[in-house]
Amino acid sequence: MDSSTASILVEVFFDTLGYWYIIIPTIFLGLIVGGIPGFSAANTIIILMPLTLALDLQSGLVFMISLYCAARMGAGIPAILVNIPGTAGAAATPLDGYPMAKQGKGQQALAISFVASCIGGLLTTMIALATMPILARVGFYMHSVEMIVVMLFGISLIASIAAQDMVKGLIAGFLGLMIGSIGTDVVYATPRGTFGFLELYDGVPLIPALVGLFAVSEAFVIIEKRVIVNHDEEPKTPNWHDTFEGVKIALKRWTHIVWTSIIGLVIGVIPGAGASIASFVAYQQSRSFSNTPEKYGYGHPEGLIAPEAANNGVTSGTLVPLLVLGIPGGATAAIMLVVMQFHGVSFGPSLFENQPKVGYGMFMAMAVSYVLMFLTILPLSRYMSHVTTIPTIYLAPMIISFTLVGGFVPREYMFDMYLALAFGVLGYIARRTGYHVAAILIGVILGPLLEKYFLWSLKKSDGDIMVLFSSTLGNILWVAFALSIILPIVFGMRRKRKLEVPAE
Amino acid sequence: MSSEHHKPPRQLGGELVIPILAVGFTVYFFSTIWNSPWTAQVSAFMVGGILILVCAIFFVRCAVWLSRGEASLGFGNLFTMDDIRSGRIGLLVSTVGYVLLIDRLGFTLTTFLFLALSMLILSKGKNAAFITMVSAAMALTGWAVFIWAFDTRFPRGWFETTMKAVLTNG
Numbered sequence: 193m194d195s196s197t198a199s200i201l202v203e204v205f206f207d208t209l210g211y212w213y214i215i216i217p218t219i220f221l222g223l224i225v226g227g228i229p230g231f232s233a234a235n236t237i238i239i240l241m242p243l244t245l246a247l248d249l250q251s252g253l254v255f256m257i258s259l260y261c262a263a264r265m266g267a268g269i270p271a272i273l274v275n276i277p278g279t280a281g282a283a284a285t286p287l288d289g290y291p292m293a294k295q296g297k298g299q300q301a302l303a304i305s306f307v308a309s310c311i312g313g314l315l316t317t318m319i320a321l322a323t324m325p326i327l328a329r330v331g332f333y334m335h336s337v338e339m340i341v342v343m344l345f346g347i348s349l350i351a352s353i354a355a356q357d358m359v360k361g362l363i364a365g366f367l368g369l370m371i372g373s374i375g376t377d378v379v380y381a382t383p384r385g386t387f388g389f390l391e392l393y394d395g396v397p398l399i400p401a402l403v404g405l406f407a408v409s410e411a412f413v414i415i416e417k418r419v420i421v422n423h424d425e426e427p428k429t430p431n432w433h434d435t436f437e438g439v440k441i442a443l444k445r446w447t448h449i450v451w452t453s454i455i456g457l458v459i460g461v462i463p464g465a466g467a468s469i470a471s472f473v474a475y476q477q478s479r480s481f482s483n484t485p486e487k488y489g490y491g492h493p494e495g496l497i498a499p500e501a502a503n504n505g506v507t508s509g510t511l512v513p514l515l516v517l518g519i520p521g522g523a524t525a526a527i528m529l530v531v532m533q534f535h536g537v538s539f540g541p542s543l544f545e546n547q548p549k550v551g552y553g554m555f556m557a558m559a560v561s562y563v564l565m566f567l568t569i570l571p572l573s574r575y576m577s578h579v580t581t582i583p584t585i586y587l588a589p590m591i592i593s594f595t596l597v598g599g600f601v602p603r604e605y606m607f608d609m610y611l612a613l614a615f616g617v618l619g620y621i622a623r624r625t626g627y628h629v630a631a632i633l634i635g636v637i638l639g640p641l642l643e644k645y646f647l648w649s650l651k652k653s654d655g656d657i658m659v660l661f662s663s664t665l666g667n668i669l670w671v672a673f674a675l676s677i678i679l680p681i682v683f684g685m686r687r688k689r690k691l692e693v694p695a696e
Numbered sequence: 697m698s699s700e701h702h703k704p705p706r707q708l709g710g711e712l713v714i715p716i717l718a719v720g721f722t723v724y725f726f727s728t729i730w731n732s733p734w735t736a737q738v739s740a741f742m743v744g745g746i747l748i749l750v751c752a753i754f755f756v757r758c759a760v761w762l763s764r765g766e767a768s769l770g771f772g773n774l775f776t777m778d779d780i781r782s783g784r785i786g787l788l789v790s791t792v793g794y795v796l797l798i799d800r801l802g803f804t805l806t807t808f809l810f811l812a813l814s815m816l817i818l819s820k821g822k823n824a825a826f827i828t829m830v831s832a833a834m835a836l837t838g839w840a841v842f843i844w845a846f847d848t849r850f851p852r853g854w855f856e857t858t859m860k861a862v863l864t865n866g
Binding site: 236239359360362363367369370371377378379380382383384385387408415416584585586588590592593594596597600601604606609610613616618621622625626627639642643647650651655 | 710711713714715717718721722724725728729732733734735736738739740743744746747750751753754757773774782783784787788790791792794795798799803807810811814815818819827830834838842846847848849850851
C-alpha cells in the first residue's frame with residue numbers, strides 16, 4: 193500500500209466518521225429489521241430505495257452499509273434470547289447461544305456475540321481491503337465441484353448434531369435435505385414433490401421454514417415454563433458485570449474470532465454462497481478442532497463466537513466481488529449495485545483509480561459502522577437480556593404473531609403463512625420427540641444448493657461422477673474435508689485415552 | 697439397579713411420527729419423479745434412499761425395544777392432558793384462526809384479537825384488562841411501524857383502510 197493510498201484511507205475514514213448522524217440511527221433500524229424474520233437488510237433497502245436514491249452517493253452508501261452490518265448482527269439477538277434466528281445466516285447462533293440464555297447467561301451471551309461480530313467484521317474488513325486483488329480471484333476458482341465440497345463442510349454439521357442419537361439425527365437431517373429438494377429441478381424445471389402447489393415450484397421458501405421450525409415451535413414449547421430462564425437457575429438482576437464478563441470471555445478467545453471470521457470472509461467472496469453456509473461451516477470447524485467438543489450445544493462460548501464472527505465476515509467478503517469485478521456476492525450487494533449505478537459509479541479495478549473515495553469509502557463505512565456498533569450496542573445487552581424474564585404467557589403469542597407475519601413478507605403469499613404454521617407443527621413434534629430442528633433446517637437450506645452444484649457438475653461432464661475429483665483445488669478441498677472429519681475423531685480418541693490413564 | 701427396573705417404558709408412538717412422515721413423503725416424492733429426466737431424479741433418489749434406509753434402521757430398533765418390553769407405542773411424549781390444561785391446544789386453535797382470518801380482517805385487527813385471546817387462554821382468564829391493553833398496544837405498534845412507516849404489504853382490512861382514509865384526508 194503506497195503513501196497516497198494510505199492518506200486516502202485516513203481521509204476517507206475521518207470523512208465517514210462525520211456521517212455518525214446517519215450511521216447511529218441506521219444501526220438501530222438494522223437491529224430491528226435483522227431481528228424480525230422476513231425483514232432482512234435487502235428488503236429494508238428495497239423498501240427505503242426512494243430515500244436512498246434521493247440522498248447523495250456517500251450518504252446513501254453509508255446508510256446501506258451500516259444497515260447491512262447492523263442487520264447481520266441484529267439477527268443474532270433473538271437467536272440467543274428466544275431461539276429465533278432473524279435470518280438464515282444466524283441459524284447456527286442459537287445452537288449454543290440459546291442454552292446460555294436458558295442458563296441465565298443471556299446478557300453474557302449477547303456481549304460475546306457483539307464482540308465476536310464487531311471484531312470479526314472489523315478484522316475481515318481490514319483483510320479484505322488489504323488483499324482485495326487476491327480475494328477477488330477466489331470466485332474464479334470456485335466452480336461447482338469446489339462448491340460441492342464447501343456445502344459438504346456445512347452439511348457435515350448434521351452428523352455432529354446427531355452425535356447424541358445418530359439415527360434420529362440423520363433422519364432429521366435427511367428429511368431436511370428431502371424437503372429442500374421440493375420444487376423444480378435446476379436443469380429441466382421438472383416439478384418434484386410440490387403437492388400440486390404452484391407456490392412450491394421455486395422450492396421451499398427459507399423464511400417460512402425458519403419461522404416455523406424455530407419460532408412457532410419454540411413458542412409452543414416455552415409455555416411450559418413461566419419464563420425462558422430455567423427454574424433451577426438463580427434469577428439474576430442484569431448488571432454491568434455480566435457484560436464485562438462476556439467481553440472478557442470473547443477477547444480471551446480472540447484467535448477463535450480471527451479464524452472463524454476468515455472462514456466467513458472467504459465464503460463471502462464466492463458469489464452465491466452466503467452467511468448461512470459460512471456460519472454452519474464455521475460452527476462445524478470450530479467444534480471439530482475444539483479441545484472440548486462435548487460442550488458444544490450446551491452453551492459453549494466458542495459455539496456462539498464461531499457463527500457470529502463468520503456471518504459478519506461474510507458482509508465484508510460480499511463487497512469484494514462487487515467492487516472489484518462488479519459481481520454482487522448476495523442480495524444486499526446486488527441492491528447496492530443498482531443504487532451505485534444510478535449515481536453513475538462504474539465498477540471494476542478502474543473504480544479505485546477513478547473514484548478511490550467511493551471504493552475505499554465502502555470499506556471504511558463498514559469499519560466505522562462496526563466501531564460505532566460496538567460502542568452503542570454493547571451497553572444495551574444489559575437491557576435486551578430482560579426479554580428472557582418476560583412471562584411466556586405474553587411472549588409466546590407475540591412471537592407467533594410477529595414471526596408468522598414475517599413469513600409472509602418476502603414473497604407476500606398467504607400460502608407462506610400456512611407453510612410456516614405447517615413447519616411449526618413439524619418443529620414442535622420434532623422437539624417433543626427428540627429430533628433436532630437445526631438438523632432439519634441445515635438440510636432445507638443447504639440441500640437445494642448442494643443439488644444445484646452437483647447437477648451442474650454432472651451436466652458439464654456428461655454424467656461422469658469422477659468430475660468431482662477432476663480439479664486441483666477441488667481435490668485439496670476434498671482432502672481438507674476428509675481431514676476435518678478424521679482428525680477430530682483421532683483427537684477425541686487421544687483425549688479419551690489420556691483421561692483413562694490416571695484411572696488405571 | 698432398582699431405579700432402572702421401575703423406569704417407565706419409552707413412549708415410541710410419538711418418536712415414530714417423524715420417520716413415518718419421512719417415509720411417506722419420500723415415497724410420494726419418488727412417485728412425482730418416476731418418469732422425469734435423470735437430472736430431476738439423481739439427487740432425490742440418493743437422499744431419499746438414505747432417508748428410507750435410516751428410517752428402516754430406526755423401525756428395526758423400535759421393534760427390538762417393543763419385543764423386549766422396554767418400550768410401548770404410547771404418545772405420552774407428544775400429547776398429554778397437560779396440553780389442554782396449559783392452554784397449548786387453545787393456543788394452537790387460535791394460531792390456526794389467526795392464519796385463516798388475517799387475510800380477511802387485516803393485520804392489525806387480527807393481531808389484536810389473536811394476542812388478546814391467546815394471552816387470556818394462557819393466563820386462564822386472569823389480568824383481562826392488562827392483556828387487552830398490551831394486545832392493543834402491540835397491534836397498533838405493529839401497524840405504525842410496518843404499515844404506516846414502512847408501507848410493507850401486510851394483509852390489510854377494515855382498520856388499515858379506515859386509517860389510510862383518515863391519514864390521507866385529515
